Amino acid sequence: MRYAMAVDTRKCVGCSDCVVACQTENNVPIGFCRDWVVEVTDGTYPNLEAEIRSERCNHCDNSPCVRCCPTGASHYAEGGVVLVTPEKCIGCGACIASCPYDARYPHPDGYVDKCTFCLENRVKKGLNPACVSVCPTKCMYFGDLDDPNSPVSKILKNRKYKTLIPEAGTNPQLYFLI
Amino acid sequence: MREEIIVSGRMNHLIDPQLHIWNWQIPLYLFLGGLAAGILFFAALYSILHKEKEFPTAVKLAPFITPVLLALGLLALFIDLHHKLYFWRLYTTLRLQSPMSWGAWTLMIVTPLSLIWCALNIKILFPKWDWKYKWLYQLEAFFRKHQMPLAWMMLISSLILGVYTGILLSAFNARPLWNTSILGPLFLTSGLSTGAAAIVLMSKNAAERLTFARIDLMLIGIELFLIIHMFMGFLASTQVHIDAASLFLGGAYTVPFWLFVVTLGLAIPALLELLEIRKFHMPYFIAPVMVIIGGLIFRFIIVYAGQASRWLY
Numbered sequence: 001m002r003y004a005m006a007v008d009t010r011k012c013v014g015c016s017d018c019v020v021a022c023q024t025e026n027n028v029p030i031g032f033c034r035d036w037v038v039e040v041t042d043g044t045y046p047n048l049e050a051e052i053r054s055e056r057c058n059h060c061d062n063s064p065c066v067r068c069c070p071t072g073a074s075h076y077a078e079g080g081v082v083l084v085t086p087e088k089c090i091g092c093g094a095c096i097a098s099c100p101y102d103a104r105y106p107h108p109d110g111y112v113d114k115c116t117f118c119l120e121n122r123v124k125k126g127l128n129p130a131c132v133s134v135c136p137t138k139c140m141y142f143g144d145l146d147d148p149n150s151p152v153s154k155i156l157k158n159r160k161y162k163t164l165i166p167e168a169g170t171n172p173q174l175y176f177l178i
Numbered sequence: 179m180r181e182e183i184i185v186s187g188r189m190n191h192l193i194d195p196q197l198h199i200w201n202w203q204i205p206l207y208l209f210l211g212g213l214a215a216g217i218l219f220f221a222a223l224y225s226i227l228h229k230e231k232e233f234p235t236a237v238k239l240a241p242f243i244t245p246v247l248l249a250l251g252l253l254a255l256f257i258d259l260h261h262k263l264y265f266w267r268l269y270t271t272l273r274l275q276s277p278m279s280w281g282a283w284t285l286m287i288v289t290p291l292s293l294i295w296c297a298l299n300i301k302i303l304f305p306k307w308d309w310k311y312k313w314l315y316q317l318e319a320f321f322r323k324h325q326m327p328l329a330w331m332m333l334i335s336s337l338i339l340g341v342y343t344g345i346l347l348s349a350f351n352a353r354p355l356w357n358t359s360i361l362g363p364l365f366l367t368s369g370l371s372t373g374a375a376a377i378v379l380m381s382k383n384a385a386e387r388l389t390f391a392r393i394d395l396m397l398i399g400i401e402l403f404l405i406i407h408m409f410m411g412f413l414a415s416t417q418v419h420i421d422a423a424s425l426f427l428g429g430a431y432t433v434p435f436w437l438f439v440v441t442l443g444l445a446i447p448a449l450l451e452l453l454e455i456r457k458f459h460m461p462y463f464i465a466p467v468m469v470i471i472g473g474l475i476f477r478f479i480i481v482y483a484g485q486a487s488r489w490l491y
Contacts, residue, residue: 036188057186064351070278071267088267093199093259094278100352100489102197105190109443110261165489167416168351 003079011139018131025130057115058172065095203258205477210251215340216373222333235381353420355487375466443472
């Protein structure tokens with residue numbers, strides 16, 4: 001099993017509903033976010049191109065955060081999802097410094113927090129992650145890459161896509177449809 | 179001109195707009211760890227070579243400050259932790275891929291070794307020292323009997339401690355400035371250099387001071403060589419590495435690095451040591467003090483500049 005997510009940059013309007021849904025679902029402390037919206041404007045005036053992306057932890061196959069963690073708090077859970085065990089985390093910040101996507105932050109309670117793909121609270125109950133389920137443009141797809149009939153497998157079969165900083169060698173599992 | 183403008187909705191504390199998760203505690207610890215490693219290395223080396231009589235400060239006196247340095251360094255690390263009460267989790271596992279785990283276990287070995295070394299030489303500081311209990315005398319006799327293996331253990335573990343302070347940073351591929359394997363040898367050399375400088379400061383023996391001034395001069399030469407190689411490597415690498423190097427070549431860290439680290443921390447003390455070796459008389463403490471301060475500033479600059487370097491996407 002390999003959980004992954006795809007975000008359609010051609011459908012995303014940057015409304016930030018995914019951000020709010022995540023903060024509500026996961027009790028993210030005020031002022032922090034586990035997912036966020038990035039708008040990129042590229043080109044030469046007047047020929048400009050905009051891309052809007054809903055970003056979060058890439059749940060990399062080769063995660064530098066898991067490698068750097070001195071206590072094993074950062075680990076691979078079911079389906080390759082990268083999780084942090086708060087009771088093992090000493091809050092040293094090594095994983096935060098090791099993430100090329102800056103997807104982690106220190107929770108005010110001390111441990112390091114990040115996107116979980118809503119593994120425990122939603123995915124294991126058969127639901128989609130909070131961000132995917134609220135998206136008003138239905139631009140996000142989630143599922144098991146090993147299952148050819150999962151929404152994410154189907155969309156990646158038919159569309160061009162990219163990942164972020166593939167040259168960092170982390171093998172990210174958050175795909176952006178272009 | 180083609181432009182790319184990135185607007186992000188993320189503003190996480192200590193992460194945005196630029197990573198600053200590691201503050202003064204980490205560079206201070208890296209400096210203290212490197213300095214302690216340097217002093218312990220020379221103590222072990224000259225003990226193994228049976229040169230205690232020629233270099234009494236290096237072998238017997240200077241190691242007295244290492245438990246203090248290590249304790250202060252560990253205190254700084256502890257202050258840095260965000261989830262302090264769980265610090266013991268470091269010692270419930272050994273994670274071979276994590277340099278920080280290696281470092282935690284190395285400190286667990288080096289700190290007791292430095293304390294044992296001090297205990298064996300305690301009569302130098304306190305001639306009337308009495309261990310009071312018989313078992314403490316037996317323990318002292320045991321370690322004295324095995325001083326040679328102890329010195330070898332200290333030699334190897336101090337080298338690991340010195341090199342790990344650099345590897346800790348070089349393991350982070352997310353920060354291109356740190357992500358160079360030169361950083362391990364560079365921090366080790368800098369640590370040995372500050373250690374030699376500390377021995378010069380503490381020594382009352384002119385011949386010993388001169389030897390360590392020579393050693394320090396050689397180490398400064400190696401350090402300059404490694405720094406040049408680091409920049410050559412960056413400039414011949416990818417755009418993110420070129421951007422990382424440009425922090426020091428015209429960017430925000432240019433003046434602090436080339437003035438305080440390279441000029442005042444390496445070049446001028448090297449010149450002063452050279453003059454001293456050539457028998458020009460001058461206050462002996464100027465060069466080592468400059469080397470030590472330069473080493474401290476060097477750790478600060480690398481830790482802060484590294485957090486400013488990143489992959490752009």
